[in-house]
Amino acid sequence: MGEPPHVVTTMPTTRRPGCPFDPPAELVDARRHGPISRYPFPGGVPGWLITGYDLVRSVLADPRFSSRRELMRHPTIDYGDIEIPPAPPGEFLLMDEPRHGRYRKPLMGKFTVRRMRLLTERVEQITAEHLDAMEQAGPPTDLVTAFARPVPAIMICELLGVPYQDRGSFQEQVDSFMNGETSDEDLIAAYTSTQDYLAELVAAKRANPTDDVLSDLTDSDLTDEELRGIALILLAAGLDTTANMLALGTFALLRHPEQLAALRTNPTLADRAVEELLRYLTVAKTFLRTALEDVEVGGHTVRAGSPVILSYHTANRDPDRFADPHTLDLRRQDGGHLAFGHGIHQCLGQQLARVELRVALPALVTRFPTLRLAVPPEQVALRPETADIYGVKSLPVTWDG
Amino acid sequence: MDARRCIGSGMCVLTADEVFDQDADGRAVVLRPEPPAATRDAVRAAVELCPAAAIGLSTDR
Ligand code: SF4
Numbered sequence: 486m487g488e489p490p491h492v493v494t495t496m497p498t499t500r501r502p503g504c505p506f507d508p509p510a511e512l513v514d515a516r517r518h519g520p521i522s523r524y525p526f527p528g529g530v531p532g533w534l535i536t537g538y539d540l541v542r543s544v545l546a547d548p549r550f551s552s553r554r555e556l557m558r559h560p561t562i563d564y565g566d567i568e569i570p571p572a573p574p575g576e577f578l579l580m581d582e583p584r585h586g587r588y589r590k591p592l593m594g595k596f597t598v599r600r601m602r603l604l605t606e607r608v609e610q611i612t613a614e615h616l617d618a619m620e621q622a623g624p625p626t627d628l629v630t631a632f633a634r635p636v637p638a639i640m641i642c643e644l645l646g647v648p649y650q651d652r653g654s655f656q657e658q659v660d661s662f663m664n665g666e667t668s669d670e671d672l673i674a675a676y677t678s679t680q681d682y683l684a685e686l687v688a689a690k691r692a693n694p695t696d697d698v699l700s701d702l703t704d705s706d707l708t709d710e711e712l713r714g715i716a717l718i719l720l721a722a723g724l725d726t727t728a729n730m731l732a733l734g735t736f737a738l739l740r741h742p743e744q745l746a747a748l749r750t751n752p753t754l755a756d757r758a759v760e761e762l763l764r765y766l767t768v769a770k771t772f773l774r775t776a777l778e779d780v781e782v783g784g785h786t787v788r789a790g791s792p793v794i795l796s797y798h799t800a801n802r803d804p805d806r807f808a809d810p811h812t813l814d815l816r817r818q819d820g821g822h823l824a825f826g827h828g829i830h831q832c833l834g835q836q837l838a839r840v841e842l843r844v845a846l847p848a849l850v851t852r853f854p855t856l857r858l859a860v861p862p863e864q865v866a867l868r869p870e871t872a873d874i875y876g877v878k879s880l881p882v883t884w885d886g
Numbered sequence: 887m888d889a890r891r892c893i894g895s896g897m898c899v900l901t902a903d904e905v906f907d908q909d910a911d912g913r914a915v916v917l918r919p920e921p922p923a924a925t926r927d928a929v930r931a932a933v934e935l936c937p938a939a940a941i942g943l944s945t946d947r
Contacts, residue, residue, distance in 0.1 A: 598896040821935055835896070
């Protein structure tokens with residue numbers, strides 16, 4: 486059975502001051518001891534933490550590990566004997582096959598490489614509009630509100646068919662779900678009003694289908710409740726992840742001027758640069774699974790019912806997989822990062838995210854050659870580790886006007 | 887190529903677009919069942935990257 490496993494007891498861990506892009510030191514350290522560690526979940530439930538690339542990937546591909554919400558344990562909250570209900574209809578991230586497939590399958594054709602590439606021009610337009618507005622308003626600005634949030638928000642809303650005038654308030658609601666700092670009361674309020682909003686939206690699409698994904702889906706056997714769940718997942722994922730990649734990506738580039746210069750002078754680097762930023766930053770940093778039966782993982786037996794934390798950000802910094810993993814190198818050749826996950830839940834919107842990042846990042850750094858932080862880097866407010874998606878709360882930037 | 891396993895991630899198209907495409911339902915289709923030698927590395931990468939292990943490579947060539 487090999488060495489007794491390393492034990493990690495702190496969760497969530499925090500990042501070292503001055504290292505906003507590196508995973509928390511405890512997790513990097515755990516990976517040094519081996520790709521799998523013990524992690525005692527609250528309430529005395531023995532669980533595991535997987536930090537190595539190969540093992541994270543193999544668990545993600547293994548149907549013996551479940552994504553079902555009702556089986557999940559929270560890494561820090563003790564729910565005691567409370568029974569967790571299964572994920573509501575449509576929220577397919579927290580389901581296994583065959584329930585998951587019922588929702589993913591009708592969506593697959595809507596997010597293909599080809600379809601997303603057709604949106605390039607629209608992304609270019611939206612990007613240019615926002616850069617124009619930034620230029621006109623003059624420095625300094627908060628890059629999050631001026632650029633990083635609106636560009637993906639407009640794209641996902643247009644794709645799904647959320648009316649223009651509703652975008653602002655919707656964006657705020659989604660932000661309160663995702664920022665990791667909202668009180669339980671406010672979370673419930675935001676969830677309820679979002680559900681109400683989406684119920685109206687689905688009813689409107691049924692009555693008057695327009696040219697968008699949600700309208701298309703009304704033409705299937707999916708119920709209103711299911712459509713609401715799907716819309717919630719797609720909107721939340723489409724808004725928050727790319728927005729944080731854009732803002733945190735810009736922050737990282739500003740802290741690595743030679744890399745930024747390489748991207749600015751060599752636009753053909755864009756594709757590779759985006760993949761490297763996805764790997765280096767891994768904003769969707771950890772996910773949970775639960776073993777359905779006893780499974781051997783890295784020489785240890787993960788017992789049926791045991792919860793497992795998968796640390797994508799340390800997997801993407803695994804020295805056995807990536808040479809010099811803690812270096813941001815936009816010319817890096819070794820692909821295959823896990824920023825979009827792996828297995829049947831691998832991100833459905835990844836091709837949309839790629840198109841957005843490939844267009845928006847180079848456009849930003851080329852339009853503002855003197856772009857820089859408007860505050861000392863340690864004053865940039867970061868999201869807490871309790872947030873599902875990592876990122877910056879705001880990114881004050883300035884430039885020579 | 888096992889279309890039932892495919893989850894439409896598009897990784898294969900992204901990696902080797904001369905060899906793979908996706909149909910209207912998002913499922914991968916093989917454009918060139920016998921990929922030219924020049925695409926061999928890309929095809930290997932596509933097999934390796936496929937999140938659903940839906941692509942197999944036969945080596946009897
Ligand atoms: S990489 Fe695999 S899952 Fe993704 S589209 Fe290709 S065959 Fe399907």
